[in-house]
Amino acid sequence: MDHRNYIGLVIIAVIIAFIPTLVKNDYYIGILVFTALNCLTALGLCLLMGYAGQISLGHAAFFGLGAYSTAILTVNLGWSPWIAMGAGACLTAVIALIIGVPALRLKGHYLAMATLGFGAIVNIVFVAAVGLTGGPSGISGIPQLNFLGIELNTDKSFFYFSWAVVILGLFLALNLIHSRVGRGLRAIHDSQEAASSLGVNTSKYKIKIFVLSAAYASVAGSLYASFINYIDPGPFDVMHSVLLVVMVAVGGMHNIWGAMIGAVLLSILPEFLSALSDYFGGIGIAYKSDYDMLIYGGILLVIMLFLPGGLYEGIQRLLQASRNLINRFKMRAFS
Amino acid sequence: MAQPILQLIDLCKNFGGVVALDHLNIQVEKGSITSIIGPNGAGKTTIFNLITGIVNRSSGKVYYNNEDISGLKPHMIAEKQIARTFQNVQVFPQMTVLENVMVGRHVKSHLGFILSSLIPPFFRIEEKRIREDAHQCLSIAGLSHLAQKKAGSLPLGNQRQLEIARALAVEPKLLLLDEPASGLNSRETYNMGKLIQKIKEMDITIVLVEHDMELVMDISDKVNVVNFGRSLASGDPSEIQANADVIAAYLGT
Numbered sequence: 163m164d165h166r167n168y169i170g171l172v173i174i175a176v177i178i179a180f181i182p183t184l185v186k187n188d189y190y191i192g193i194l195v196f197t198a199l200n201c202l203t204a205l206g207l208c209l210l211m212g213y214a215g216q217i218s219l220g221h222a223a224f225f226g227l228g229a230y231s232t233a234i235l236t237v238n239l240g241w242s243p244w245i246a247m248g249a250g251a252c253l254t255a256v257i258a259l260i261i262g263v264p265a266l267r268l269k270g271h272y273l274a275m276a277t278l279g280f281g282a283i284v285n286i287v288f289v290a291a292v293g294l295t296g297g298p299s300g301i302s303g304i305p306q307l308n309f310l311g312i313e314l315n316t317d318k319s320f321f322y323f324s325w326a327v328v329i330l331g332l333f334l335a336l337n338l339i340h341s342r343v344g345r346g347l348r349a350i351h352d353s354q355e356a357a358s359s360l361g362v363n364t365s366k367y368k369i370k371i372f373v374l375s376a377a378y379a380s381v382a383g384s385l386y387a388s389f390i391n392y393i394d395p396g397p398f399d400v401m402h403s404v405l406l407v408v409m410v411a412v413g414g415m416h417n418i419w420g421a422m423i424g425a426v427l428l429s430i431l432p433e434f435l436s437a438l439s440d441y442f443g444g445i446g447i448a449y450k451s452d453y454d455m456l457i458y459g460g461i462l463l464v465i466m467l468f469l470p471g472g473l474y475e476g477i478q479r480l481l482q483a484s485r486n487l488i489n490r491f492k493m494r495a496f497s
Numbered sequence: 498m499a500q501p502i503l504q505l506i507d508l509c510k511n512f513g514g515v516v517a518l519d520h521l522n523i524q525v526e527k528g529s530i531t532s533i534i535g536p537n538g539a540g541k542t543t544i545f546n547l548i549t550g551i552v553n554r555s556s557g558k559v560y561y562n563n564e565d566i567s568g569l570k571p572h573m574i575a576e577k578q579i580a581r582t583f584q585n586v587q588v589f590p591q592m593t594v595l596e597n598v599m600v601g602r603h604v605k606s607h608l609g610f611i612l613s614s615l616i617p618p619f620f621r622i623e624e625k626r627i628r629e630d631a632h633q634c635l636s637i638a639g640l641s642h643l644a645q646k647k648a649g650s651l652p653l654g655n656q657r658q659l660e661i662a663r664a665l666a667v668e669p670k671l672l673l674l675d676e677p678a679s680g681l682n683s684r685e686t687y688n689m690g691k692l693i694q695k696i697k698e699m700d701i702t703i704v705l706v707e708h709d710m711e712l713v714m715d716i717s718d719k720v721n722v723v724n725f726g727r728s729l730a731s732g733d734p735s736e737i738q739a740n741a742d743v744i745a746a747y748l749g750t
Contacts, residue, residue, distance in 0.1 A: 168617065334614040341613035342599075342606045342627065345592070349600045352589035359549055359583075360667060361575030361604035370610055416591060 167336050170419065171329055178325045182318050190433070191317040195389055197429035198324035199382045201422055204409045205331050206378025208421035211410055213339060214371045215351030216266060217274045220281030221406045224376040226288060226398030227254045228383025233301040233393050234294060243307050247384040251377045258376035259369065266368045281403045288395035300394030307388045320389050327385065331378060335418050347371055412465050414472025423473050431458065501560075502527040502671055502702045503548070508557035510543055510726070517543045519726040520557070525671075525704055525719075530697055532705045532713045535723035536747055541706040542584055544723075545673050549581050550574045561671070576604050580664035581673035584706070586656045590649025594640055594659055597648050598631040601666025605630070631666060637699075638662035638692065654685040661692065671702045678709045690716050710748065714738065722747060 185191060207221050231250025235241040241249070265276040288295050295301065307314040307323070314320045338344050349357035350364050358364045387393050405428065413424020435457055469476040503525040510518040517540045525531045533541050546552045548559055550571040559567040561577060569577075580601075589597050606623050608616075618624045635641045638658045643651065648659060657677050664672055674693065678686040690712050697703055707713050713720060714734040722729040722737060724746045730737060737743055 165619065337617050338614040340618040341608060341624065342603055343610055343613045345596060345600045346603055348592055349589050352591055353587040355551060356583065356587035356589065358571035359575060359581050360601050360663065361572045363572045374610065
C-alpha cells in the first residue's frame with residue numbers, strides 16, 4: 163500500500179517533465195506555476211484538516227506572511243531570496259505557534275472562527291502597515307530566484323522548480339502520514355480521548371501540525387512573491403483562505419492525493435471557464451464573466467452534494483465499479 | 498496480601514454542584530481482576546476518567562505502584578503503562594484494524610515529526626517493528642483475519658475486541674475495561690470473558706466496570722460496589738452476592 167504512493171510521485175514527475183513540450187503558451191505555464199503553489203498550500207492544509215481534523219480558515223494569512231517576508235527582506239534589506247524564504251518560514255512558524263497554542267484549544271466552528279479572525283487581522287495589517295508593506299499599492303521589484311546558478315527568470319524554469327518543490331512537499335507529507343506521528347494525527351481526528359489514552363500528546367501534536375501546515379503555506383507564499391516579483395494584499399484575503407479549504411474539501415480531505423486533485427482542478431477551472439465565455443461570445447451569445455462564478459459555484463455544489471468524500475473518493479468508486487463490470491463480463495465469457 | 502498496584506484514596510469529584518465521587522476508596526491487587534459494579538450514574542466511568550487523567554479530580558489521590566499519579570495528563574498515564582477501553586466504543590473508524598493497533602504502539606516508538614517526514618516508511622526499522630507488534634496484539638484478541646478492514650465497518654463485538662487489542666499494544670501493566678460486554682450477545686460475552694482471563698494470565702492487572710453480573714461474578718477475584726459515588730461494599734464475588742446492602746441497592750433479589 164505504501165509504495166503505491168511513492169510510485170505516484172514518480173508519475174507526477176514524469177508528467178511535469180513532459181508538460182512544457184505539450185503546452186507552449188507561457189500564459190498557461192504561468193497558470194500551472196500558480197497551480198503548483200496552490201498544491202503546496204493545500205498539501206499543508208490537508209495535513210491539518212484531513213489528517214489531524216483541525217480546520218483553518220486563516221491559511222491565506224500564512225501564505226501572505228511568506229510572500230511579504232520575501233518581499234520586505236529582499237527589497238528593503240537586500241537579503242538573498244533563499245534566506246528570506248527560510249526566515250519567512252521561521253517567522254510564520256513562530257506566529258502559527260503563538261496563534262495555535264490558544265486557538266487549538268477550540269474545536270470545530272470555534273476554531274474556524276478564531277482562524278478566520280486571525281486571517282482577517284493579518285490582511286488588515288498588510289493593507290494598513292504602509293511603511294512596512296507598502297499598503298494597498300504593495301511592493302514591487304522582488305528579485306528572481308537563482309537555483310544553483312540557474313536564473314529562474316522564465317515561466318518554464320520556474321514551472322519546473324515550483325513543481326519540484328511540490329514533489330518534495332508531497333514526499334515529506336507522505337513520509338509523515340505513514341509514521342507513528344501520522345497515525346497519531348489521524349487518531350486525534352477520530353477521537354482525541356482515545357488518542358490521548360494511547361499516549362498521543364494531543365495538544366502538542368495539534369500545535370506542531372498547525373505550525374508545519376503554516377510553514378508549507380509560507381514557502382508557497384515566498385515562491386509566489388519571487389515568481390511574480392510584485393505583491394499587494396489582494397490575493398491574501400479571507401476569500402483565498404476559503405478557496406484553499408474548498409480545494410482540500412472538493413478533492414477529498416482524507417487523502418493527500420485528494421488535496422492535490424482539488425488544488426489542480428480549482429486552479430485551472432477558471433481558465434476553462436474563460437475559454438467557455440470566448441466560445442459563447444463567438445456564437446453570438448452575450449456571456450458575462452460574472453457567470454464564471456455561477457458555474458464555478460454550481461460545480462462545487464454538485465461535487466459536494468453527490469461526492470461528500472470529494473473527487474478522490476469519486477475516482478476510487480469509479481475504478482471499483484469498472485473493475486466489477488469487467489469481472490462480470492469475464493464471468494459471462496467463461497460460462 | 499498481595500501488593501496493591503492501584504490505590505484510590507478519598508477520591509472526590511464534583512461536576513458543578515453534582516457529586517460524582519464522594520471520598521471513594523478502592524484498592525486493586527497486582528495480578529487480579531478487580532470489578533467495579535453499581536447502578537447507572539454511580540460514578541464508575543468517572544473513576545476511569547480520573548485515573549487516566551481525562552478529567553481532573555476535585556480532591557483525593559491516585560497511587561499507582563506507590564507513586565502519586567493524580568493530576569497527570571492522559572498521555573503521561575499511557576506512558577506509565579496504564580491502558581483503557583471506552584464504554585462508548587472509541588475505535589478510530591477511518592483507520593484499518595491494523596492501523597488502530599499500530600496507534601497503540603505510540604509510546605513504544607520514538608521518531609518525531611522531523612525524522613518521520615524525512616525518512617520514508619520502508620527505510621524505517623521502527624515501522625516494521627510496530628507492524629509486527631500490532632499483528633501480535635491482533636492475534637491475541639483473535640482479530641488477525643480482519644487486519645485490513647476499516648475499523649468503523651466492524652460489528653460492535655469486534656470493535657470491543659479491537660479496543661482491547663489496541664490497549665494491549667501499549668504493553669500495559671494495568672488495563673481498565675469499561676463495560677467490555679455491553680451490547681454483546683451471550684456468546685460474544687462468553688468469548689469476552691475468556692479473552693479477559695487470557696489477558697490476566699499475561700501478567701496484566703485488570704479493573705473491570707461491567708453490568709453483566711454473570712460475567713463479573715465468574716471472572717472477578719474481587720468486586721467493589723459503588724453507589725452514589727461512595728464505596729458500598731468490597732469483597733470476593735460470593736461475599737458480595739450475599740451482602741444485604743448490595744442486594745438492596747443494586748443486585749435485587
